[in-house]
Amino acid sequence: MTALPIDIAIIRNDENWPEDFDPLAERAVLEALKHAKPKIKGAAELSILLTNDEEQHELNQQWRGKDSSTNVLSFPQIEPFGPVVGILGDITLARETLEREATEQDTSLSDHFTHLVVHGFLHILGYDHLTDAEALQMESLETQILAALGIDDPYAD
Secondary structure, eight states: OOSSSEEEEEESSTTOOGGGHHHHHHHHHHHHHHOOOOOOEEEEEEEEEEEEEHHHHHHHHHOOOSSSOEEEEEEEETTTTTOEEEEEEEEEHHHHHHHHHHHHHTHHHHHHHHHHHHHHHHHHHHOOOOHHHHHHHHHHHHHHHHTTTTOOOTOOO
């Protein structure tokens, strides 16, 4: 197997996450790298925490001041659109929220998971959706990445 340009540590704080999601996360990050085209300057590390709503709620409260769980959180450790090197940051995903959203959106849990890993990783790289222009740019890139992974556009009506 070829070495990944990023060492991805997947941590499970909830044992109910499917074991076969590790390669989905790796493929999502690698495809995002291909499409976003950041400058890779050396060895890089990313952690992905697979957790539950309770822990995600605590993280969201502590770091964003929001008294609720959320599907994905990103904690970048690099400058926005800076070189990819060193510790890039952390992405956390809440299992129950992802399961509920996948059902509501009539999509598979694996496709929704992949989408949110891509979304979270784009935040690590510096993309955001605070303005309409930023949202359009980020969603367009997500759609391209997901299409390359064989996943339908999550923003299509």
